[in-house]
Amino acid sequence: MEPSARPDGDGLADRYGRVATDLRVSLTDRCNLRCSYCMPPEGLPWLPSPDILTDEEVSRLIGVAVRMLGVTEVRFTGGEPLLRPGLTRIVAAAAALRPRPVLSLTTNGIGLDRLAPGLRAAGLDRVNVSLDTLDPERFARLAHRRRLPDVLAGLAGAASAGLTPVKLNSVLLRGINDDEAPALLRFALDHGYELRFIEQMPLDAQQAWDRTEMVTAAEILAALRAEFTLLPDPAERGGAPAETWLVDGSTAHDGSTAHDGGMARVGVIGTVTRPFCGDCDRTRLTADGQVRDCLFARHESDLRTAVRSGADDEELARLWRVAMWGKRAGHGIDDPTFLQPTRPMSAIGG
Numbered sequence: 001m002e003p004s005a006r007p008d009g010d011g012l013a014d015r016y017g018r019v020a021t022d023l024r025v026s027l028t029d030r031c032n033l034r035c036s037y038c039m040p041p042e043g044l045p046w047l048p049s050p051d052i053l054t055d056e057e058v059s060r061l062i063g064v065a066v067r068m069l070g071v072t073e074v075r076f077t078g079g080e081p082l083l084r085p086g087l088t089r090i091v092a093a094a095a096a097l098r099p100r101p102v103l104s105l106t107t108n109g110i111g112l113d114r115l116a117p118g119l120r121a122a123g124l125d126r127v128n129v130s131l132d133t134l135d136p137e138r139f140a141r142l143a144h145r146r147r148l149p150d151v152l153a154g155l156a157g158a159a160s161a162g163l164t165p166v167k168l169n170s171v172l173l174r175g176i177n178d179d180e181a182p183a184l185l186r187f188a189l190d191h192g193y194e195l196r197f198i199e200q201m202p203l204d205a206q207q208a209w210d211r212t213e214m215v216t217a218a219e220i221l222a223a224l225r226a227e228f229t230l231l232p233d234p235a236e237r238g239g240a241p242a243e244t245w246l247v248d249g250s251t252a253h254d255g256s257t258a259h260d261g262g263m264a265r266v267g268v269i270g271t272v273t274r275p276f277c278g279d280c281d282r283t284r285l286t287a288d289g290q291v292r293d294c295l296f297a298r299h300e301s302d303l304r305t306a307v308r309s310g311a312d313d314e315e316l317a318r319l320w321r322v323a324m325w326g327k328r329a330g331h332g333i334d335d336p337t338f339l340q341p342t343r344p345m346s347a348i349g350g
């Protein structure tokens, strides 16, 4: 039986033996795209500005996580994190922490061509750029904005600034881009980017997710295997959400080869059909200062009020540990009583 009282210890442990070391920080819930699996075309009522943590507040909380709670990786996300005016300052403050965390960013890529060199200089290590389609018309249908050229420019800018390996995140939607898995992989191989497909999750603001419509990990793998040879990846998976395969570029069925002629990787994040909750090492901080122990949690722990009412770092660390101790064993999507979180993905931080 799992222990019910939290033992002493510094890390972000939960009662199922997991310890969170990977922090996702949402810097804004706003976005300049409207991906249909995330938010409606008209956008959402954004969080009120006074509720958003200031740059100093968010940097202080990242410091508590890294110095006192054993966090070793920090990923900035949103909403669209490139819309946060203080992003470069926040990255620089995180890079100055010791032990130095690995710093990454998940972005839709718009504006990254301009911002990448400064982010790299501030200490950002890597980026994940979301790219669901290579077709401008499909992009407009899916994201409700004609911005595919900006995303492609952002990708190139990230690579030339050294934010490598550049990773691509793709979500496939039935009837829109569900036939595009091989083309996206070929694009990734040609450019030296590492591609990961993400199963569509019940986190859209419209609550329109339908499991029977979802493009599954198995379907994606079958489509890739029709055109590429995928080999088991000997690399340790650890807490990583993606299952990965090596792509034998030299045997791609159409004769195309990987960027460097070597073995590239492709990943699939099967949150719904191949859950990995038992190995989860994530903790999350929303733009308005709430700790979440899971993407799918319906409960949050308020650190903003504590920060603004004068709590010292010890107290903030204690509140964060208590928050994580309550993490559930799994996301429960398959449970008939499953309810979507009240916040959509854009306000949680993906």
Ligand code: SAM
Pocket (backbone or CB within 6 Å): 031, 037, 038, 077, 078, 079, 080, 081, 106, 107, 108, 128, 129, 130, 169, 170, 171, 198, 199, 200, 201, 202, 203, 204, 345, 346, 349, 350
């Ligand atoms: N705006 C940035 C972006 O799009 O990369 C960062 C935030 S976004 C919420 C983070 C990731 O979540 C993106 O890769 C996006 O494709 C993914 N995402 C958003 N809604 C999703 C959903 N309902 N199911 C699966 N992935 C989703």
Ligand code: SF4
Pocket (backbone or CB within 6 Å): 031, 032, 033, 034, 035, 038, 039, 078, 079, 080, 108, 130, 346
């Ligand atoms: Fe914006 Fe990212 Fe959501 Fe698309 S997935 S609407 S880019 S926050």
